[in-house]
Amino acid sequence: MAWAPESASALPEPRPDAADEPRLPDVRGRLAEYAAMPVLQVLRRLDSGPRGLEEDRAQTLLARHGENAIAGPTASRRGSRLLHALTNPFVGTLLVLGGVSAALGAFGAATVIGVMVLISCWLQVRQEQRFDRVADTLRAMVVATTTVVRRATSDAPPTSREVPLDQLVPGDIVTLSPGDMIPADVRLLRSAGLAVDQAVLTGEALPVAKQATPEDAVPDVSAVGRSTGDLATIDCPWLCFMGSTVTAGTGTAVVLATGTATYFGAMHAHLAPRRAETAFDRGVKGVSRALIGLMLVCAPLVFIVNAAVHGIRFAALWFGISVAVGLTPEMLPVMVSTALARGARAAVRHNVVIKRLPAIHNLGAMDVLCTDKTGTLTQDQVGVDCHIDPDGRSDPQVLRWAALNSAVAADGDAIVLFNELDEALLAYADQMSVPVDDVTAVEVIPFDSTRRRGSVVVREAGRPGTDLMITKGAVEQVLECCTRLRRQDGDVPLTAADRQRLGDVGDRYAADGVRLLAVAIADKPVRPRAYGPKDERDLTLIGFVGFRDRPRESAAAAVRSLAARGVAVKVLTGDHPLVAARICRDAGIDPGRIVLGDDIEALSDAEIGDLADRTTVFARIDPEQKARIVRVLRSTGRTVGFLGDGVNDSPALRDADVGITVDGAVAIARESADVVLLRGDLLSVAEAVTEGRRTFTNIKKYLEITISSNFGNVLSMLAASVLLPFLPMLPLQILVQNLCFDLCLLPLAFDHVDQRALRRPQTFDSARLTRFVLWLGPVNTLADLTAFGILLHITGHHPGPAAQAIFHTGWFVENLLTQAAAVHLLRGRRLPSPRDHAAFPVLLGTTAIVTIALVLPWSPLAAPLSMTALPVVCLLALVLVLVLYCLLIGAAKTAWQKVEGRTSRPTRQGTRSQAQR
Numbered sequence: 001m002a003w004a005p006e007s008a009s010a011l012p013e014p015r016p017d018a019a020d021e022p023r024l025p026d027v028r029g030r031l032a033e034y035a036a037m038p039v040l041q042v043l044r045r046l047d048s049g050p051r052g053l054e055e056d057r058a059q060t061l062l063a064r065h066g067e068n069a070i071a072g073p074t075a076s077r078r079g080s081r082l083l084h085a086l087t088n089p090f091v092g093t094l095l096v097l098g099g100v101s102a103a104l105g106a107f108g109a110a111t112v113i114g115v116m117v118l119i120s121c122w123l124q125v126r127q128e129q130r131f132d133r134v135a136d137t138l139r140a141m142v143v144a145t146t147t148v149v150r151r152a153t154s155d156a157p158p159t160s161r162e163v164p165l166d167q168l169v170p171g172d173i174v175t176l177s178p179g180d181m182i183p184a185d186v187r188l189l190r191s192a193g194l195a196v197d198q199a200v201l202t203g204e205a206l207p208v209a210k211q212a213t214p215e216d217a218v219p220d221v222s223a224v225g226r227s228t229g230d231l232a233t234i235d236c237p238w239l240c241f242m243g244s245t246v247t248a249g250t251g252t253a254v255v256l257a258t259g260t261a262t263y264f265g266a267m268h269a270h271l272a273p274r275r276a277e278t279a280f281d282r283g284v285k286g287v288s289r290a291l292i293g294l295m296l297v298c299a300p301l302v303f304i305v306n307a308a309v310h311g312i313r314f315a316a317l318w319f320g321i322s323v324a325v326g327l328t329p330e331m332l333p334v335m336v337s338t339a340l341a342r343g344a345r346a347a348v349r350h351n352v353v354i355k356r357l358p359a360i361h362n363l364g365a366m367d368v369l370c371t372d373k374t375g376t377l378t379q380d381q382v383g384v385d386c387h388i389d390p391d392g393r394s395d396p397q398v399l400r401w402a403a404l405n406s407a408v409a410a411d412g413d414a415i416v417l418f419n420e421l422d423e424a425l426l427a428y429a430d431q432m433s434v435p436v437d438d439v440t441a442v443e444v445i446p447f448d449s450t451r452r453r454g455s456v457v458v459r460e461a462g463r464p465g466t467d468l469m470i471t472k473g474a475v476e477q478v479l480e481c482c483t484r485l486r487r488q489d490g491d492v493p494l495t496a497a498d499r500q501r502l503g504d505v506g507d508r509y510a511a512d513g514v515r516l517l518a519v520a521i522a523d524k525p526v527r528p529r530a531y532g533p534k535d536e537r538d539l540t541l542i543g544f545v546g547f548r549d550r551p552r553e554s555a556a557a558a559v560r561s562l563a564a565r566g567v568a569v570k571v572l573t574g575d576h577p578l579v580a581a582r583i584c585r586d587a588g589i590d591p592g593r594i595v596l597g598d599d600i601e602a603l604s605d606a607e608i609g610d611l612a613d614r615t616t617v618f619a620r621i622d623p624e625q626k627a628r629i630v631r632v633l634r635s636t637g638r639t640v641g642f643l644g645d646g647v648n649d650s651p652a653l654r655d656a657d658v659g660i661t662v663d664g665a666v667a668i669a670r671e672s673a674d675v676v677l678l679r680g681d682l683l684s685v686a687e688a689v690t691e692g693r694r695t696f697t698n699i700k701k702y703l704e705i706t707i708s709s710n711f712g713n714v715l716s717m718l719a720a721s722v723l724l725p726f727l728p729m730l731p732l733q734i735l736v737q738n739l740c741f742d743l744c745l746l747p748l749a750f751d752h753v754d755q756r757a758l759r760r761p762q763t764f765d766s767a768r769l770t771r772f773v774l775w776l777g778p779v780n781t782l783a784d785l786t787a788f789g790i791l792l793h794i795t796g797h798h799p800g801p802a803a804q805a806i807f808h809t810g811w812f813v814e815n816l817l818t819q820a821a822a823v824h825l826l827r828g829r830r831l832p833s834p835r836d837h838a839a840f841p842v843l844l845g846t847t848a849i850v851t852i853a854l855v856l857p858w859s860p861l862a863a864p865l866s867m868t869a870l871p872v873v874c875l876l877a878l879v880l881v882l883v884l885y886c887l888l889i890g891a892a893k894t895a896w897q898k899v900e901g902r903t904s905r906p907t908r909q910g911t912r913s914q915a916q917r
Helices: 022-035 039-045 056-066 074-084 090-104 107-141 262-270 279-308 313-327 332-348 361-367 396-412 418-432 477-481 496-510 554-566 577-586 603-613 623-635 645-656 667-672 680-721 730-749 766-795 801-826 840-858 872-903 908-916
Strands: 145-151 159-164 171-178 185-197 245-257 352-353 370-373 380-389 439-445 453-460 466-474 481-486 490-493 515-524 539-551 567-572 617-619 641-643 658-662 675-677
Touching: 022 185, 022 245, 022 262, 039 245, 056 145, 056 623, 090 107, 107 730, 171 185, 185 439, 279 313, 279 361, 279 680, 279 766, 332 352, 332 361, 332 680, 332 730, 352 515, 352 680, 361 658, 361 680, 370 623, 370 680, 380 396, 380 418, 380 515, 396 418, 396 439, 396 453, 396 515, 396 539, 396 908, 453 730, 453 872, 466 477, 466 539, 477 496, 477 515, 496 515, 496 539, 496 577, 539 577, 554 567, 554 680, 567 623, 577 617, 577 667, 617 623, 623 641, 623 645, 641 645, 641 680, 645 658, 645 667, 658 667, 675 680, 680 730, 680 766, 680 801, 730 840, 766 801, 766 872, 801 840, 801 872
Parallel strands: 370 567, 370 641, 481 539, 567 617, 641 658, 658 675
Antiparallel strands: 145 159, 145 171, 171 245, 185 245, 352 675, 380 539, 439 453, 453 466, 466 515, 481 490, 515 539
16 A cells, blocks of 8 residues: 655644643644544654654654653753742741841841851752752663664665654654553554553553554544544543553554643643652651741740840840741751762662652661562573473473464564563573474464463464464463363363362472463464454463573572661562562562462451561562552551562552662653662662661751750750840841851761661651750750850959950850860760761861851951950860860760660661651
């Protein structure tokens, strides 16, 4: 049949600019028009053809339509990052306090608060931009691709090759296989047993069947019971939509629309899937609420006490605002972003790519890792273990028929069963010199997860009028289609006793770790119509082929490493329970009592939670059951990771706190995951867990040091408000001191971490942070009160303005010196020593604090800040206070560790209750 393209003027409309909101009615209208055309007219309209686009033509269309992506350009991402930084609760608090200060005429304080906001937002946006650049580079290592048919020139033959999804253009011819994401809105040209999961668009749990119309036929609108105008609806059989996933069968399609011109693109603003709240999200919210609550209590209290004692209401209000600013950890978002980005960069050294920044924290907080066994406990390779007849004798004919099934499926671009099994069969058949090219392929009936079998129909030379069906699949599912079995002396009827005996064969081999597939054949009369699953009947069982997963050598060591880090490994697999048990034992995992998918179907979430707490291996479970187990474990307070690489793993990957996949995973798994392993074994996960805990430990240091110091200062100010006839420090001085301290603490993101802090899961714990602050904060207050007494003695009990300036300056210096000391005294379990010292960036930061404290009173900035040079006697006194503080904080820290060690044992129940808080 001849084909001739229409003129270039018939090209589809280019996609709208990113700034324009795509209109769903317009998108539906265009798709409905394409859906109502015969296939050849669609190809002409798109200036394409069955042989694909020319490469030059594809590049021209890419420039015209833009990349096949939903996200907006970098500029809009930059703007959204700035907006996100400004809406942070801590920054929002500062903006309110700055506005109140300006309204009261305290323009100096308002200026300092404004500088804090600008620095915080600028640092946060800059850090996120740097991570985005790094992340883009890393994502390029695991870029999602699709198979497209193109030609180098108009005269060149068409070739299939992988191209990045964002390089797809309207008119491209793409091929679809199980596990592929539909890369754009497409019209099917050919299909075989195609089923598509459209849950991301419709929420429907079950896949839907898709089928191409004949290439020159007008689509039968009545087949779907809709008018022509409704043909662009999601369930149109010959249209597939961006964002959905192929679950079974194969297809070839032409791209109708890309990017924001797609159905998904038009609905993206309303339908973009939201991931469940993770451990990181819950932790940040909890700590933010606790800190803002502390500020809302302490700042008004300081104001009320000052106003009651001194009656200077304006000064007291200004002082209270300054205290509120001092309690606000405005650099916390910057610190968190910096630490997470450092952890993500460090994870790359262990062949781990972090796609979403909070995932590095969630890895460190993870206490349960759910994983499929394939590719993690085993290699991504299987080998043929046996090929036997129904009586258990080795039979090369069984190998030949099984290999023919795989060979015909491969030539037909269909996946009849698992790819690795077909590859292993063909490789073994080639090794054994078994011929697999002496037949003519007639039909392929692809494997699907419901039938759990796949068939091919071939035609042998010398047998006119007869086709041969070869079926291969799970033992139970193939046996139900068989009525006879092959013995050495001929074919005999399949009796009930035979069914029972043969059904048990799979269990016996599975106990030794061998997975059996049954192979059956049947003669079929040649027919004009296509073969389908309903023709898989009256088969003759000829035997079994067995496969053995090759165990991964590092699996046992990785499981031990995760256990040493407090991470329990649970295996969630659709495989045979006995096979799963054998592989678990080989990997050093005690499988215990294995729970089957059928066992949990009728259980409530609470019952599953109790069961999952005691169970290590779940077998014969479907994708939704995997996701349900993950959700239930999370609901009990666990921080759950899920490692998987298949289509059936994508729901669980999305529902986990941290979804982990491998570089070779199917497209939908890579899209759903937060983390991609470039080396697909559990050792990489164990190393990434360590990086996550190192990252969070440094974030926790910042919180503990900052909040305990600030809380101690608030107590000091409350005491000074009662005991002193004047303010202990001017509001502007409080703001400057807080800004200097917070900036110099940012290098904690790069600090060394005590190895003991890496042994157990860690996440945000507001209750523990509160206990720490209440225990260590008063030590700062004791040091401050000692400094008050000494400074009052030096300046006189009723000092004038000059003496007050010395008092203010002295306390400013003492505060910065003790806070610098606190960084080193509280950053680890042990006290500072030559063997346990801070990292070089932290040393630079604290050196900067000390330098500011000692230089600022003698600098030109002293006068604007109402500060003055300190007499020598004051400096000597402050050194004594610093020594006293170090002794007190060391003793308090030792006592804290003893008390906390008794009250928070690392039990499973304790970890759970901590996560729930």
